[in-house]
Amino acid sequence: MNDPIIIVGAGQAGQKAAETLRQKGYEGDLIMIGDEPFHPYQRPPLSKAYLKGEMDEERLFLRPPAYFETAEIDFRSGVRVDGIDPAAHRVTLDDGESLTYSRLLIATGTRARALPVEGADLPGVFTLRTMADIAPIRAALDAAERVAIIGGGYIGMEFAAVAVGFGRQVTVIEAQPRILERSVAPEISDFLQELHRSNGVRLELGSGVARIEGEEAVSDVVLANGETVPADLVLVAVGAEPVAELATAAGLAVEGGIAVDAACRTSTPDIYAAGDCTVFPSARFGRTIRLESVQNACDQAKAAAASMLGEDVAYDPVPWFWSDQYDVKLQIVGLSQGYDRTEIEGSPEEGRFSLSYFAGDQLLAVDTVNSPRQHMMARKVLASQEAPQTTPRQVA
Numbered sequence: 308m309n310d311p312i313i314i315v316g317a318g319q320a321g322q323k324a325a326e327t328l329r330q331k332g333y334e335g336d337l338i339m340i341g342d343e344p345f346h347p348y349q350r351p352p353l354s355k356a357y358l359k360g361e362m363d364e365e366r367l368f369l370r371p372p373a374y375f376e377t378a379e380i381d382f383r384s385g386v387r388v389d390g391i392d393p394a395a396h397r398v399t400l401d402d403g404e405s406l407t408y409s410r411l412l413i414a415t416g417t418r419a420r421a422l423p424v425e426g427a428d429l430p431g432v433f434t435l436r437t438m439a440d441i442a443p444i445r446a447a448l449d450a451a452e453r454v455a456i457i458g459g460g461y462i463g464m465e466f467a468a469v470a471v472g473f474g475r476q477v478t479v480i481e482a483q484p485r486i487l488e489r490s491v492a493p494e495i496s497d498f499l500q501e502l503h504r505s506n507g508v509r510l511e512l513g514s515g516v517a518r519i520e521g522e523e524a525v526s527d528v529v530l531a532n533g534e535t536v537p538a539d540l541v542l543v544a545v546g547a548e549p550v551a552e553l554a555t556a557a558g559l560a561v562e563g564g565i566a567v568d569a570a571c572r573t574s575t576p577d578i579y580a581a582g583d584c585t586v587f588p589s590a591r592f593g594r595t596i597r598l599e600s601v602q603n604a605c606d607q608a609k610a611a612a613a614s615m616l617g618e619d620v621a622y623d624p625v626p627w628f629w630s631d632q633y634d635v636k637l638q639i640v641g642l643s644q645g646y647d648r649t650e651i652e653g654s655p656e657e658g659r660f661s662l663s664y665f666a667g668d669q670l671l672a673v674d675t676v677n678s679p680r681q682h683m684m685a686r687k688v689l690a691s692q693e694a695p696q697t698t699p700r701q702v703a
């Protein structure tokens with residue numbers, strides 16, 4: 308047990324796990340390895356205040372550089388772990404070094420999903436996931452007149468709000484008949500679609516993408532129906548996928564994410580995982596779930612740290628999430644999959660309301676628009692109630 312605890316991935320989860328280990332009194336060696344050339348930072352502002360230029364870079368960082376020295380965390384940036392040998396309790400790094408561990412936490416997050424169409428690699432086509440993505444996107448946005456966003460999820464719609472705010476002509480292309488189709492009810496999609504249209508965003512709903520065209524740089528997105536959307540900048544925002552290759556190669560169970568139990572243990576002794584890269588069992592929702600949220604990254608990382616120190620842990624959160632678009636704050640608590648009815652309180656016309664999702668009498672989730680107090684109340688209600696007695700339709 309004298310070997311260090313090693314954390315692979317220096318994002319929201321990796322950072323929270325390191326902090327928690329120290330807060331809980333772990334005094335042994337602690338190494339955190341991240342392949343990005345930055346100290347750990349928060350991603351949500353990348354598609355919101357930071358993209359808009361309303362937030363200094365310094366405020367993105369979760370802790371100042373001096374923290375790592377004070378907390379005696381051996382933080383290595385710009386270094387990738389490229390192999391795990393579970394039998395030898397050893398990781399190999401892309402700089403040639405190898406290190407042994409007593410316990411290992413995998414917190415490798417997700418990466419932006421690529422769009423498998425012709426032209427997706429043209430200059431002017433971007434995805435948005437990391438701090439390094441922002442400077443080239445901002446430069447392209449400054450120069451662009453027409454912006455096309457492929458994917459009407461949270462990142463796509465937040466980007467649309469920022470781009471139209473900069474005076475660009477913005478088109479969002481979404482394959483489903485409504486935006487945010489996977490996570491919210493039609494009432495919320497309708498409200499946000501109206502909000503975007505009234506701000507000048509064009510929505511191409513129910514439209515697949517056939518290819519992206521351009522000579523030296525992108526000039527058009529060609530839809531499946533043959534129509535053309537002219538664009539000098541294209542953001543591909545079609546979701547994210549877990550970074551799980553290391554785990555797979557090391558023989559850990561990977562089932563649409565690195566499989567962990569309620570104590571954040573993988574299928575292999577002394578290897579734990581937390582954050583976006585995991586799938587975990589939820590007694591509360593009666594199924595296995597994978598979440599991509601700050602809430603889950605932080606809370607599961609805290610649980611993993613406690614578990615690595617031998618505490619009894621049963622991680623089963625009430626998930627919550629937020630999105631900022633224009634002056635609207637959407638907050639979501641719970642998971643709505645499997646609902647059979649909704650109830651609205653407040654006034655969508657006045658831009659302030661909440662929508663509750665039920666399966667029978669069981670409250671599953673609450674979405675609130677510009678109603679932070681209702682959101683906090685809903686969190687308490689959901690945390691205090693018994694697990695849903697339903698078998699929801701699909702895995703989150």
Ligand SMILES: Cc1cc2nc3c(=O)[nH]c(=O)nc-3n(C[C@H](O)[C@H](O)[C@H](O)COP(=O)(O)OP(=O)(O)OC[C@H]3O[C@@H](n4cnc5c(N)ncnc54)[C@H](O)[C@@H]3O)c2cc1C
Nearest residue numbers: 316318319320342350351388415416582583599600601604
């Ligand atoms: C633009 C954007 C906006 C978002 N907005 C919101 C929001 O409003 N609300 C919300 O709740 N959530 C939001 N999220 C999601 C939230 O940021 C993530 O859920 C959270 O960052 C997950 O933390 P993580 O530590 O699991 O993964 P990450 O933050 O992705 O960190 C994983 C780190 O591990 C590194 N890594 C991967 N493989 C290796 C390796 N082999 N060796 C070394 N390092 C490695 C990665 O490069 C990365 O730095 C947003 C995400 C993005 C991209």
